Amino acid sequence: MIDFITLCDYTGTFAFAISGIRLASAKQFDWFGAYVVGLVTAVGGGTIRDILLNSTPFWMEHISYLVVSGLALLFVIIFRKYVIRITNTVFIFDAIGLGLFVVVGIAKTLDYGFPMWVAIVMGTITGSFGGMIRDILINEIPLLFRKDIYALACVLGGIVYIVCLHFSVSLPMTQFIAALSVFVTRVLAVRYHISVPVLKGEE
Amino acid sequence: MIDFITLCDYTGTFAFAISGIRLASAKQFDWFGAYVVGLVTAVGGGTIRDILLNSTPFWMEHISYLVVSGLALLFVIIFRKYVIRITNTVFIFDAIGLGLFVVVGIAKTLDYGFPMWVAIVMGTITGSFGGMIRDILINEIPLLFRKDIYALACVLGGIVYIVCLHFSVSLPMTQFIAALSVFVTRVLAVRYHISVPVLKGEE
Amino acid sequence: MIDFITLCDYTGTFAFAISGIRLASAKQFDWFGAYVVGLVTAVGGGTIRDILLNSTPFWMEHISYLVVSGLALLFVIIFRKYVIRITNTVFIFDAIGLGLFVVVGIAKTLDYGFPMWVAIVMGTITGSFGGMIRDILINEIPLLFRKDIYALACVLGGIVYIVCLHFSVSLPMTQFIAALSVFVTRVLAVRYHISVPVLKGEE
Numbered sequence: 030m031i032d033f034i035t036l037c038d039y040t041g042t043f044a045f046a047i048s049g050i051r052l053a054s055a056k057q058f059d060w061f062g063a064y065v066v067g068l069v070t071a072v073g074g075g076t077i078r079d080i081l082l083n084s085t086p087f088w089m090e091h092i093s094y095l096v097v098s099g100l101a102l103l104f105v106i107i108f109r110k111y112v113i114r115i116t117n118t119v120f121i122f123d124a125i126g127l128g129l130f131v132v133v134g135i136a137k138t139l140d141y142g143f144p145m146w147v148a149i150v151m152g153t154i155t156g157s158f159g160g161m162i163r164d165i166l167i168n169e170i171p172l173l174f175r176k177d178i179y180a181l182a183c184v185l186g187g188i189v190y191i192v193c194l195h196f197s198v199s200l201p202m203t204q205f206i207a208a209l210s211v212f213v214t215r216v217l218a219v220r221y222h223i224s225v226p227v228l229k230g231e232e
Numbered sequence: 233m234i235d236f237i238t239l240c241d242y243t244g245t246f247a248f249a250i251s252g253i254r255l256a257s258a259k260q261f262d263w264f265g266a267y268v269v270g271l272v273t274a275v276g277g278g279t280i281r282d283i284l285l286n287s288t289p290f291w292m293e294h295i296s297y298l299v300v301s302g303l304a305l306l307f308v309i310i311f312r313k314y315v316i317r318i319t320n321t322v323f324i325f326d327a328i329g330l331g332l333f334v335v336v337g338i339a340k341t342l343d344y345g346f347p348m349w350v351a352i353v354m355g356t357i358t359g360s361f362g363g364m365i366r367d368i369l370i371n372e373i374p375l376l377f378r379k380d381i382y383a384l385a386c387v388l389g390g391i392v393y394i395v396c397l398h399f400s401v402s403l404p405m406t407q408f409i410a411a412l413s414v415f416v417t418r419v420l421a422v423r424y425h426i427s428v429p430v431l432k433g434e435e
Numbered sequence: 436m437i438d439f440i441t442l443c444d445y446t447g448t449f450a451f452a453i454s455g456i457r458l459a460s461a462k463q464f465d466w467f468g469a470y471v472v473g474l475v476t477a478v479g480g481g482t483i484r485d486i487l488l489n490s491t492p493f494w495m496e497h498i499s500y501l502v503v504s505g506l507a508l509l510f511v512i513i514f515r516k517y518v519i520r521i522t523n524t525v526f527i528f529d530a531i532g533l534g535l536f537v538v539v540g541i542a543k544t545l546d547y548g549f550p551m552w553v554a555i556v557m558g559t560i561t562g563s564f565g566g567m568i569r570d571i572l573i574n575e576i577p578l579l580f581r582k583d584i585y586a587l588a589c590v591l592g593g594i595v596y597i598v599c600l601h602f603s604v605s606l607p608m609t610q611f612i613a614a615l616s617v618f619v620t621r622v623l624a625v626r627y628h629i630s631v632p633v634l635k636g637e638e
Contacts, residue, residue, distance in 0.1 A: 059580065059631035059632060059634065060631050060632055061587050062581060062631075063634040065580065066580065080283055080486055095552070095556070106634070109635065146295050147292050166580070168371065168574065168575065170259060173265065174269065228257040228308070228309070283486055284486075286491065346495065353501070364572075372574065378464055378465060383468075384467050387467075427465060428466050429466055430464070430466075431460040431465065432460065432515065
C-alpha cells in the first residue's frame with residue numbers, strides 16, 4: 030500500500046505543481062517565482078497540516094517533492110503549447126492527487142492520536158489549502174471558496190473514511206474507497222457543474 | 233472564572249465567525265467557503281498564537297469551535313434580512329469576544345513562561361490576526377491596519393493586564409479589567425470615530 | 436563572529452522594516468498598521484523558518500526586533516521627505532540584511548541536524564518570505580516572484596555556503612563569503628537589471 034501511495038503522492042504533487050505554475054505564468058511570474066508557486070501549491074496543504082500536528086513538514090524529509098515540482102516546471106516550459114489540450118489529463122491527475130492527499134492527511138492525523146473529526150479537518154486542509162495559498166500568492170480570491178465541489182469533496186472523503194473504519198473495513202480498502210470517493214465527487218462535480226449554493230449577502 | 237471565560241469565548245467565536253461569513257457572502261462565496269472563512273476568522277488568531285507557542289491549536293481539542301461557527305452560518309442564512317439591523321448587536325458581541333480573546337492569549341502565554349511583552353504581542357495576535365486572515369482570504373487589504381482602533385485596543389488591554397498584575401490585583405479581577413478596557417476602547421473608538429493617524433507616504 | 440552577526444542582523448531588520456513601512460504608507464495604513472507590516476516584513480521569514488524547524492521564533496527571545504522595527508517607524512515618520520533620496524542607502528542596508536538573514540537561516544537549520552538542501556531552502560525562506568508576507572498584507576502580487584534576482588540570490592548564497600563547507604573553508608569565512616555572494620548578486624542584479632526570464636503563459 031505504501032508504494033502505491035507513494036506513486037499517487039508524486040502524481041498528485043506533479044499535478045498540483047502544474048496548476049500553480051500555470052496560474053503563475055498567466056500572471057507573468059518569472060521561472061523561479063512560478064517554481065515557488067508550484068511547490069507551495071503542491072506541499073502547502075500538507076505543510077499546514079504538519080505544523081498543526083506539530084510534526085516535521087513531510088517535504089523536509091525527502092527532496093523528492095522539490096524535484097517533482099522542478100519536473101513540473103520543465104514540463105510546462107517544454108510542452109507550453111500543448112498544456113491547454115491536455116487540461117483534461119491534468120485535471121484527472123489533480124483529482125487523483127486530491128484523493129490521495131486527503132487519505133494521507135487523515136491517516137497521519139489518526140496516527141498522532143487525534144479524534145476522527147480532527148482527522149477529517151486535516152484531510153481537508155491537506156487537500157485544499159495548497160490551492161488556497163496559491164490563489165493568495167497570485168492575488169486572487171481563493172477558487173475553492175467559490176467554484177465546484179473541492180474542499181467539500183475532501184470532507185466527504187473524510188466521512189467515507191471514518192464510516193469504513195467504523196464498519197471494520199480493512200485499512201487499505203478504507204483508504205482506497207475514501208480516495209476513490211474524493212476522485213469521483215470531483216469528476217462528477219466538474220462534469221455536471223455541481224456547486225454548493227452561493228451564500229447571498231445582504232448587500 | 234473558567235466557566236465565565238468559556239461563555240465569553242463562545243460568544244466571541246460566534247461574533248467573529250459572523251463577521252467572516254458576512255464579508256464572504258458579500259464576495260459571492262458558496263456556503264462551504266463562507267463557513268471556512270467564518271471559522272478561520274474565529275480561530276485564526278488563536279491558532280497562530282498556539283503555533284508560535286508550540287502548543288496544540290486550541291480548536292483541535294474541542295469540536296465546539298467548529299460547531300459554533302456552523303451555528304453562525306445557520307444564523308446568517310436564516311436571519312439574512314435582519315442581519316444588517318442587528319449589526320450593532322453583533323458589534324457588541326464582537327467587542328466582548330475581542331476582550332476575551334486578548335485575555336486568553338495573554339494568560340496562555342504567561343502560563344508557558346514567556347515574559348510580559350511576549351504576552352502582550354500574543355494577546356494582540358489572538359485578538360486581531362483572525363480578522364487579518366479573513367481579509368486576506370477575501371482579497372482585501374486588512375481592515376485592522378486602516379480603520380478605528382482595533383489591534384491597538386488589544387495592545388492597550390495587554391498593558392492594563394500587566395499593570396494590574398504588577399500592582400498585585402487578583403487574577404480574575406485583572407482579567408476582567410483588561411477585557412473590559414479592550415471592550416470600552418473598541419466601543420469608544422467606533423462611537424467617536426477615533427483612529428490612529430494615517431502614515432503619510434512619500435508618494 | 437556572533438557580535439558581527441548581531442550588528443548585521445539589526446541593520447537588516449531595520450532595512451526590512453523600512454521597506455514594509457514605506458509600502459504600507461503608500462497604501463494609507465495608519466501608524467500602528469505600518470508598524471505591524473514593518474515588523475512582519477523584518478521577522479516574517481525567520482518566523483516561518485523557526486516554525487518549520489519546530490523552534491521558538493527568534494523574536495520571542497529578545498525584544499530587540501520589536502524595538503528596531505519601532506525605530507524604523509520613527510525614522511520614516513521623521514525623515515519622510517528625505518526617505519526617497521536615501522533609497523539607495525536603504526537598498527544597500529537591505530542587501531546586507533538579506534545576505535545575513537540567509538546565512539543565519541542556513542546555520543540554524545544545519546544546527547538542527549537537517550541536510551544541506553533543507554538548509555538552502557530555509558536560508559531562502561528566511562531571506563525572502565518576510566517580503567512575500569508584506570506584499571500579501573498590502574494586497575499586491577509578491578514582488579519577489581516577478582522582479583530582479585531576489586529569492587534566487589538567496590539560493591545562490593546557500594549553494595556557495597555548502598560548497599565552501601565542502602572544501603573545508605572555516606565557518607566564519609564560509610558565512611562571510613556566502614553573505615557577500617548574496618549581497619553582490621543583489622547589487623549586480625539591480626544595477627544591471629538582470630532578471631530571471633518570465634514564464635510565458637499559454638493565455
